[in-house]
Amino acid sequence: MSEARDYLAEHHDLTRRFFLRCGATLAAGTAATARVGAADPLPAELAPVLEKLESYFTAPSKFEDVSRGRPIPHTLPIDKKKEVGLTRETWRLEIIADPENPAKLGKQFTKKDNTALDFDTLVKLGEKHAVRFPKIMTCLNLGCPLGMGIWEGVPLRTLVWLAQPKENLRRVFYYGYHNDDPKQQFRSSLPVGRVLEDFDDLPPVIACYKLNGEWLTPERGAPVRVVVPEHYGYKSVKWLTHLVLSNLAHANDTYGAQNNDIDSPMKTFAATLHVPDNAKANSPLPITGYAQAGISGLSKVQVWVSPAGKGWDADDPHFTTAPWSDATVLAPPKKWGGDLPNDAIPKDTVGFDATGKPKSWPMRLAKAHWAAVLPGLPAGQYTLRCRTIDAKGQAQPMPRPFKKSGRCDIEAVNFTIIA
Numbered sequence: 001m002s003e004a005r006d007y008l009a010e011h012h013d014l015t016r017r018f019f020l021r022c023g024a025t026l027a028a029g030t031a032a033t034a035r036v037g038a039a040d041p042l043p044a045e046l047a048p049v050l051e052k053l054e055s056y057f058t059a060p061s062k063f064e065d066v067s068r069g070r071p072i073p074h075t076l077p078i079d080k081k082k083e084v085g086l087t088r089e090t091w092r093l094e095i096i097a098d099p100e101n102p103a104k105l106g107k108q109f110t111k112k113d114n115t116a117l118d119f120d121t122l123v124k125l126g127e128k129h130a131v132r133f134p135k136i137m138t139c140l141n142l143g144c145p146l147g148m149g150i151w152e153g154v155p156l157r158t159l160v161w162l163a164q165p166k167e168n169l170r171r172v173f174y175y176g177y178h179n180d181d182p183k184q185q186f187r188s189s190l191p192v193g194r195v196l197e198d199f200d201d202l203p204p205v206i207a208c209y210k211l212n213g214e215w216l217t218p219e220r221g222a223p224v225r226v227v228v229p230e231h232y233g234y235k236s237v238k239w240l241t242h243l244v245l246s247n248l249a250h251a252n253d254t255y256g257a258q259n260n261d262i263d264s265p266m267k268t269f270a271a272t273l274h275v276p277d278n279a280k281a282n283s284p285l286p287i288t289g290y291a292q293a294g295i296s297g298l299s300k301v302q303v304w305v306s307p308a309g310k311g312w313d314a315d316d317p318h319f320t321t322a323p324w325s326d327a328t329v330l331a332p333p334k335k336w337g338g339d340l341p342n343d344a345i346p347k348d349t350v351g352f353d354a355t356g357k358p359k360s361w362p363m364r365l366a367k368a369h370w371a372a373v374l375p376g377l378p379a380g381q382y383t384l385r386c387r388t389i390d391a392k393g394q395a396q397p398m399p400r401p402f403k404k405s406g407r408c409d410i411e412a413v414n415f416t417i418i419a
Contacts, residue, residue, distance in 0.1 A: 042371075043284075043286075043373050045284045045285075045286045045373050046286045046288075046371055046373060048286070049274045049286045049287075049288050049371075050288065050371065052274065053273065053274075053288055053369060054273065054290075054369075055333075055335070055336070055337025055338060056148065056332075056333045056336050056337055056338070056367070056369070057134075057148050057149055057150065057212060057336050057337050057338025057340060058147035058148050058149055058337075058338055059212075059337070059338055059339040060147075060149070060211050060212060060214065060216075060217055060219075060220055060338075060339065061217070061219075061339075062147065063137070063146050063147035063149075063219070063220060064144075064145075064146040064147060065146075065219055066139055066142070066146065066233070067219070067238065068178065068184070068186050069178045069179055069184055070179065070184065071179070073086060073176075073177055073178065073179065073218070073238075073239050074086075074217075074218035074219045074222075074239075081218070084177055084180070085177065085241065086177060086218065086222070086223065086239060087223065088119045088215070088222075088223045089119070091118065091119045091223040091224060092111055092116035092117065092118055092241070093109070093116055093117040093122070093159070093207075093224065093240060093241060093242070093243065094108075094109055094110050094111060094116045094241065094242050094243070095108060095109040095116075095117070095159060095160070095162065095163045095242075095243045095245070096108045096109070096110060096242070096243075096244055096245070097244075097245055097246075098173075098244050098245065098246035098247065098248065100248075101246045101247040101248040102168070102246075102247060103165055103166075103167070103168045103169035103170075103245040103246060103247050104165070104166040104167045104168050104169075105163045105164060105165055105166065105245060106163065106164025106165075106166060107162070107163050107164050108163060109162070109163065117159070117162075119209070119223055119224070122154055122207065122209065122224065123209065125154045125158055125159075126152075126153065126154050126209070129154050129155060129158045130152060130153065130154060131152070131153065131154075131155055131203060131204055131206055131350065132150055132151065132152035132210070132346055132348065132349045132350065133150065133151060133203040133229060133349065133350035133351065134148070134149070134150050134151075134349065134350070134351055134363060134365070134366045135148075135149065135150075135151055135203075135227065135229050135365050135366065136148045136266075136292055136365065136366050136367045137149070137233050137236065138232055138233060138266060138292065138406075139232060139233050139234075140232040140233070140234055140255070140260055140261075140264075140404070140405075140406055140407070141260070141403065141404070141407060142407060143271070143407045143409070143411075144271060145290075145292060145367065146233065148338070148366065148367050149211045149212050149338060150211070150212050150213065150338075150340070150345070150346060150349055151206065151208050151210070151211060151227045152206075152208060152209065152210035152211070152213075152346070153206035153207045153208035153209050153210065153224070153227065154206060154207050155204035155205065155206055155207075156172070156195050156204070156205045156206060156207055156226065156243070157195050157196045157204065157205075159207060159243060160172060160192075160195060160196070160243070160245065163245060165245060168247040169192050169245050169246070169247065170191065170192055170246065170247050170248060170249055171189050171190070171191055171192060171246045171247075171248045171249070171250075171251070171252075172189060172190050172191075172192055172195050172243060172244070172245055172246070173187055173188065173189035173190075173244045173246060173248075173252055173253075174187070174188060174189070174226055174237055174240060174242060174243050174244065175187040175188070175237060175240075175241065175242050175244075176221075176225070176237050176238050176239035176240045176241050176242075177239040177241050178239075185254070186237060186254045187237075187252065187253060187254050188226070188234060188235045188236075188237050188253045188254070188255070188262075189246075189251050189252055189253055190205065190228065190235070192245075202229050202230055202365075203229045203350045204229075205226065205227070205228050205229070206226070206227050207224050207225075207226060207240060208221070208224065208225050208226065208227040208236075209222075209223060209224050212338045212339055212340050213340055213341045213346050214339070214341075220238070221236075221237075221238030221239055221240075222239075223239075224239075224240045225237060225238045225239065225240050226240055229365055230265040230266060230295050230365060231265055231266065232264075232266060232406060234253070234254075234255040234260070234262070235253075235262075251263070259404065260404050261402070261404050261405040261406075264400060264405035264406055265294065265295040266292065266294040266295055266365060266406065267292070267294040267295075267296075267396075267397075267400060267405075267406045267407075267408040268291070268292060268293055268294040268295075268296050268297065268298050268388045268390040268396065268408070269291065269292055269294070269387075269388055269396050269397070269407075269408040269409075270289055270290070270291040270292075270301045270370065270386045270387055270388045270396065270411070271289055271290060271291075271386065271411050272287065272288070272289040272384065272386055272411060272413050273288045273289050273290060273369075274286070274287060274288040274289075275287050275384055275413045275415050276415065277415045277416055278415075278416050278417075278418050279415075279417055279418070280417070280418060280419075281376065281377065281378050281379045281417050281418065281419050282376035282377070282378065283376050284373050284374065284375065284376055285373065285374035285375075285376070285377070286371070286372075286373050286374075287303070287327075287371065287372055287373075287374060287384065288369065288370065288371045289301070289327075289369070289370050289371075289386055290367050290368065290369050290370070291329070291362070291367065291368050291369075291370055291388050292366075292367055293362050293363065293364050293365065293366055293367065293368060293390075294364075294365070294390070294406075295364070295365070296390035296391055296392050296394065296399075297362075297364045297390055297391030297392070298329070298362045298364075298368060298388055298389075298390060298391060299389050299390060299391050299393070300326055300327075300329065300388070300389045301326070301327045301328075301329060301370040301386060301387070301388055301389075302324040302325060302326055302327060302386065302387050302388075302389065303324070303325055303327050303372055303374075303384060303385065303386045304319070304322050304323060304324045304325065304384070304385045304386075305374060305377070305382050305383070305384050305385075306322075306382065306383050306385075307380060307381065307382060307383070308380075308381035308382055308383045308414050309381075309383075310383070318395070318396075318397060318398065318401070318410065319385065319387075319410060320395060322385075324387065325372075327370045327371065327372035327386070328370060328371055328372060329361075329362055329368050329369075329370050330368065330369045330370060330371055331361065332357070332358050332361055333369075344356055351363050351366075364391075370386075377417045378417065379417050379418055379419040380416075380417055381414065381415075381416050381417075382414070382415055382416075382417065383412050383413065383414050383415075384412070384413045384414075384415060385410055385411065385412050385413075386410070386411055387410050396408055396410060397409060397410060
């Protein structure tokens, strides 16, 4: 048995006690889901890496981009954007009955009869109905989020009711501008019940025009996009141009036709941000990461170190019996980042009180940072794994371990300790 493996085997209890001690010193972890209070002092070893931690909210210019289209609509010349309605001055939204499976409507809004909604009308509706909420934007098939922001807009139901639906309305599907090419159209849909009602205290689905207190940029879907709080990015279609009210009884999403599960809401998972490599032997090792709190919430993050290449029980593919130790979910940040005006949470943001403090922590459908200090290790090669336990007590990657329902593999990071 190698020195590293001997160390981990012989000092397993010591390692657990070390984590417990660090956990008590860090900001309260599991308890943070029930209250938001002042954090205890952090171990000195964490100070250098916490200074480099990413901001909580993402500046709009730093969001990752997985836009579709040839050419991608936000790259079009300004004259072309004006021509096709991709500026605030020229944007128009059509609200129509599905030609093939029509809902019965009292009114339709079309460009042809010059009744399509313009941007000024949408913003005017926002003076009374606007909603803003924090949400992490994640792609179904990518292993990391695209960015975290406060999204603002008018509930989609407000626009649906403008059409005076009467009967035979079972689904709302919607799409945006994709070069006037039917083959490029990217469509998503929702059951009308989700559009009209917010289940389980979820924020509403919105026609969004602001991110972090500023107008959307073309890269983020301007002038207007859909944002669905609990879902992955494929439901939050950019460059919105059409709401189609349908009597269709099933989903007709483009992503579904591409062999993806289009009904799975966001999952809870953890990943690393900082893991020291080539650190000196027997020295405490600070590590940091983030967790996405999906529809099932987040109660804790756990980590586990093993010698690199060590096998595991083939009958336990999710490492459920591994010697996991609790890391700590960090308290809310003192500065939110994300280029928020005055670094302040916009008034009446869902999940925040009147002073701009989160009502609970970590927030669901958002992210949280975590940290831990590993005990000193002898020279050798190691693998660090991290996972989440959601608010229902389910350990990642359960309860939905399938990739086409959202990526949530247990991350494994290899690192080396030198003598």
